[in-house]
């Protein structure tokens with residue numbers, strides 16, 4: 001059903017699971033004894049976060065924030081808005097922000113500055129995907145799953161107009177899918 005809209009697969013289900021297992025192992029070593037607060041950024045990071053934390057065999061806590069800069073389009077508005085804030089006080093906590101993708105860098109730049117201002121002990125980023133050619137603000141993730149080219153990708157949490165988040169792999173849509181929507 002969903003497959004018929006996909007032009008090309010960049011990363012398969014198996015490749016993604018293998019990479020998440022490696023990241024979970026590294027993070028378990030780096031965060032042992034730190035009781036990190038794992039901060040998921042809704043909604044795109046949910047599939048990645050739920051797989052990642054199950055590969056981390058250390059004590060940790062989870063919380064979620066929802067911020068928006070894209071609306072229902074493939075173009076960033078440039079303005080980041082908080083739609084849902086954390087429930088947890090982050091002062092003196094080690095934070096690990098979990099994202100599905102860094103593209104322009106605007107979302108993460110905003111979040112890192114905000115959480116540092118709230119006096120977290122440390123703020124690091126793990127992202128499933130990094131799109132370096134999309135960058136407008138100079139910010140890098142501390143842990144990256146895969147690099148992707150400068151194309152609008154969907155799947156494994158990433159949507160187009162709220163669809164395709166449940167695809168178990170990462171790919172790009174056929175051009176006619178956008179034409180139908182415009």
Ligand SMILES: O=P(O)(O)OC[C@H]1O[C@H](OP(=O)(O)OP(=O)(O)O)[C@H](O)[C@@H]1O
Nearest residue numbers: 042043044069070102103104105106107
């Ligand atoms: O580096 P940037 O250019 O800021 O782009 C990255 C952000 O864009 C997407 O979120 P979106 O606002 O589309 O929300 P969603 O996760 O709910 O789809 C993605 O989940 C990142 O949070």
Ligand SMILES: Nc1nc2[nH]cnc2c(=O)[nH]1
Nearest residue numbers: 103151152153154158159
């Ligand atoms: N679905 C999706 N959301 C994004 N947000 C920023 N870049 C992207 C992208 O390539 N795909």
